Amino acid sequence: MIQDLLGIPPQALFGQLLLGLINGSFYALLSLGLAVIFGMLHVINFAHGALYMVGAFVAWLLMIHLGIGYWPALLIAPLVVAAFGVLIERTMLVRIAKMDPLYGLLLTFGLALVIEGVFRHFYGVSGQPYPPPPSLQGGTNLGFMFLPTYRAWVVVASLVVCLGTWYAIERTKLGSYLRAATEKPQLVQAMGINVPALVTLTFAAAVALAGFAGVLAAPMYQVNPLMGSNLIIVVFAVVVIGGMGSILGAVITGFGLGIVEGLTKVFYPEAANIVIFVVMAIVLLVKPQGLFGKA
Amino acid sequence: MLSVRDLTGYYGESHILHGVEFQIAEGEVVTLIGRNGVGKTTTLRAILGLLDRQEGSIRLQGEEILGLRTDRIARKGIGYVPEDRGIFASLTVEENLLLPPVVKPGGLTTEEVYGLFPRLKERRKSQGTKLSGGEQQMLSIARILRTGARLLLMDEPTEGLAPVIVQQIGSIIAELKRKGFTILLVEQNFHFASGVADRHYVMEDGKVVDMIPNDRLEAEREKLQQYLGV
Amino acid sequence: MATETQTPVAAPAPSGGVGQRAWLFVSLIALVLLALAPFVIYPVFLMKALCFALFACAFNLLIGYVGLLSFGHAAFFGGAAYVTAHAAKVWLLPPELAILLGTLFAGVCGAAVGALAIRRQGIYFAMTTLALSQMLFFVFLQAPFTGGEDGIQGVPRGHLFGLLDLNDPYAMYFTVLAIFVGGFWFIHRIVHSPFGQVLKAIRENEQRATSLGYDVSRYKLMAFILSATLAGLAGSTKALVFQLATLTDVQWQMSGEVVLMTLLGGIGTTTGPVIGAFLVVMLQNYLATTALPATVVIGIVFIICVLVFRRGIMGEIGHLLRWKL
Numbered sequence A: 001m002i003q004d005l006l007g008i009p010p011q012a013l014f015g016q017l018l019l020g021l022i023n024g025s026f027y028a029l030l031s032l033g034l035a036v037i038f039g040m041l042h043v044i045n046f047a048h049g050a051l052y053m054v055g056a057f058v059a060w061l062l063m064i065h066l067g068i069g070y071w072p073a074l075l076i077a078p079l080v081v082a083a084f085g086v087l088i089e090r091t092m093l094v095r096i097a098k099m100d101p102l103y104g105l106l107l108t109f110g111l112a113l114v115i116e117g118v119f120r121h122f123y124g125v126s127g128q129p130y131p132p133p134p135s136l137q138g139g140t141n142l143g144f145m146f147l148p149t150y151r152a153w154v155v156v157a158s159l160v161v162c163l164g165t166w167y168a169i170e171r172t173k174l175g176s177y178l179r180a181a182t183e184k185p186q187l188v189q190a191m192g193i194n195v196p197a198l199v200t201l202t203f204a205a206a207v208a209l210a211g212f213a214g215v216l217a218a219p220m221y222q223v224n225p226l227m228g229s230n231l232i233i234v235v236f237a238v239v240v241i242g243g244m245g246s247i248l249g250a251v252i253t254g255f256g257l258g259i260v261e262g263l264t265k266v267f268y269p270e271a272a273n274i275v276i277f278v279v280m281a282i283v284l285l286v287k288p289q290g291l292f293g294k295a
Numbered sequence B: 001m002l003s004v005r006d007l008t009g010y011y012g013e014s015h016i017l018h019g020v021e022f023q024i025a026e027g028e029v030v031t032l033i034g035r036n037g038v039g040k041t042t043t044l045r046a047i048l049g050l051l052d053r054q055e056g057s058i059r060l061q062g063e064e065i066l067g068l069r070t071d072r073i074a075r076k077g078i079g080y081v082p083e084d085r086g087i088f089a090s091l092t093v094e095e096n097l098l099l100p101p102v103v104k105p106g107g108l109t110t111e112e113v114y115g116l117f118p119r120l121k122e123r124r125k126s127q128g129t130k131l132s133g134g135e136q137q138m139l140s141i142a143r144i145l146r147t148g149a150r151l152l153l154m155d156e157p158t159e160g161l162a163p164v165i166v167q168q169i170g171s172i173i174a175e176l177k178r179k180g181f182t183i184l185l186v187e188q189n190f191h192f193a194s195g196v197a198d199r200h201y202v203m204e205d206g207k208v209v210d211m212i213p214n215d216r217l218e219a220e221r222e223k224l225q226q227y228l229g230v
Numbered sequence C: 001m002a003t004e005t006q007t008p009v010a011a012p013a014p015s016g017g018v019g020q021r022a023w024l025f026v027s028l029i030a031l032v033l034l035a036l037a038p039f040v041i042y043p044v045f046l047m048k049a050l051c052f053a054l055f056a057c058a059f060n061l062l063i064g065y066v067g068l069l070s071f072g073h074a075a076f077f078g079g080a081a082y083v084t085a086h087a088a089k090v091w092l093l094p095p096e097l098a099i100l101l102g103t104l105f106a107g108v109c110g111a112a113v114g115a116l117a118i119r120r121q122g123i124y125f126a127m128t129t130l131a132l133s134q135m136l137f138f139v140f141l142q143a144p145f146t147g148g149e150d151g152i153q154g155v156p157r158g159h160l161f162g163l164l165d166l167n168d169p170y171a172m173y174f175t176v177l178a179i180f181v182g183g184f185w186f187i188h189r190i191v192h193s194p195f196g197q198v199l200k201a202i203r204e205n206e207q208r209a210t211s212l213g214y215d216v217s218r219y220k221l222m223a224f225i226l227s228a229t230l231a232g233l234a235g236s237t238k239a240l241v242f243q244l245a246t247l248t249d250v251q252w253q254m255s256g257e258v259v260l261m262t263l264l265g266g267i268g269t270t271t272g273p274v275i276g277a278f279l280v281v282m283l284q285n286y287l288a289t290t291a292l293p294a295t296v297v298i299g300i301v302f303i304i305c306v307l308v309f310r311r312g313i314m315g316e317i318g319h320l321l322r323w324k325l
């Protein structure tokens, strides 16, 4: 039997750490997408949280109406969100492409209101339950804690997707187009690459990540129209803390802050809601450009 | 190969090009010369469809390309070496080199390119912008040789480089000419231009005002110096 | 890269403008109309609109004249409302002191948030203000004195300066009107002062303002504090009008609403935020009577404003007439 650490039973400590890691998974997946979008489109996508919610809802609707389960949903829902992203980018974001990024923030803010409002109108504010797939139910007793299988899966799946995204951007040909177009879009287009299509693809892929996160979240939390809006503000803080210059930076910051939040829940639960904002304030004081930001 | 007629071009509201006209035959090396700010860079950008607005006619091997989207124009077989060299900081030297997609058959292989630029091979894992100015210029030229583009637009490839490097670039351009590339070269370095080009188009205030064959350069030296304000 | 940037602030208006006397005339008419309005229109509606109008003007001081988009002004508006409500209800302070305390509180919060946020620029500034205001939201949610989800209800309006019974709707209305006019006039003075000129110089070109020797950060911070304080004044007043302070006023949606009011009326125009506030409040009142989901409609208005109507109403009119409004 492991001794209580600092008077905290290990069950509680590791349980909260795991929850922290899970929140961190969502922070990482979402801030990663925000960073990629910002690099290419110079837009901070306020609707990212709403699209995360859409991902969860698509999974739930697939289950309710078509009897399609978790595993197919994990693929279909991100694709649906990506298609929606293509629509958003082609009809709206292209029109403000050369303007001050603040317009992008305002536009996607309006979009977030619309998306959330529509879902709230049809599905109310009470959450809808979504069961984890049978293969991921139950858990393992590790001795010092009970590890629910689904939670372990969420952490592993997000890590894999985050690292996969990093690999795709930093190590593949398509990724080199993306990096180059982030720097000098006109020159990349003058090499014969269809940059507008690349921009659309980037946006679609990044919001698909949000949709994927939404499906992962569905069995953890209830599927709720408002699940994205509070999350996105925390993710903004994560982005301010990490800076948007580095993919791995976004991932590390996301997971790290999730853990910080989890630990705060153990040691000082009253502050758990605000600890990330406090960290942001400290980072602004000490290193205003963010931990991984370029000065 | 390339025929530009009555080309006008705008950046936003400002009218920069006022009816540019010139032609280049297959296999020729032709320069655009003129003082700073007369519109040489803008002319190259207009050919690639990179201005806010451009009118007139640009024909590539008889086919009108004005009005096409930039990437379509590039895929007709035009390679571009921009004024600032356009090396990507987030890409390695090799990624920079392999970035432009092959648009036509007949380009150099990567090994041939490395043969021409051995220094790039040595440094292929470095970050693109860690190269020296001369190496960056080499990289900027090298990467469009793989693509199969037969018309190369080079914007002041010698600017700010040491004389030995300028010489190397001169011999590379001569080598490319031997290989049959057609080259439109923007130059301020008159001495360099005379060493590599067949003909020189002189620009003033957004127009081509004169054409001087290279063999007449000595004879027209005085006129040219007036154009260039030296 | 060579993107043309267009700042979301009114383009420098064509010079000339409307004559001083014409302005005075228009202002007088507006004042007379506002004075007569409560006899025709519900005073509560008017008071609500005036509070939001002041809120939007305060917000506009920042985005319109310094080019800073704060996405966290609800914290000042709603925070001040809480303090005023608490002061009036629990400490039994008279309304003028309750409002003063709320306004001061907003100013202090503004100093703290502003000092942090101005360390970043542009889009990061907006995200930072949003995040910090969300932190304040959680503080208010958990603080014992705010009454959690219920808020502070039944706030007594009291007697202004011990004399004027604010329970009389007209007394309350004219108090609100006086506060609004005072705040509006104050902002007008700030904008046209030498201080305001420096702010505009910062908006046009921050580097240049720095090289001219201005301490840009100090000016930004001052502007932020002034803006937050005035937003607080609006929130405090609203708390007395509705005798209520709730979470609604500190939520991020409220920060978005004030952005919309200003955008719709015309960022960087003098009267635009007022018109925008009246329109949005009217729209919300109307939507409350229909089955339409309000957030969807508000969101659509937002999108339309950004896509096709960036100058806002007064900005468009000014552009058409080549006037500075």
Ligand SMILES: Nc1ncnc2c1ncn2[C@@H]1O[C@H](COP(=O)(O)OP(=O)(O)O)[C@@H](O)[C@H]1O
Pocket (backbone or CB within 6 Å): B011, B014, B016, B034, B035, B036, B037, B038, B039, B040, B041, B042, B043, C002
């Ligand atoms: N992006 C731009 N926006 C507006 N004007 C420009 C831009 N780029 C160049 N110009 C103007 O166009 C004119 C021609 O410039 P350029 O073609 O670069 O000249 P050159 O290459 O001959 O030195 C100059 O007067 C320059 O100021």
Ligand SMILES: [Mg+2]
Pocket (backbone or CB within 6 Å): B040, B041, B042, B083
């Ligand atoms: Mg030039």
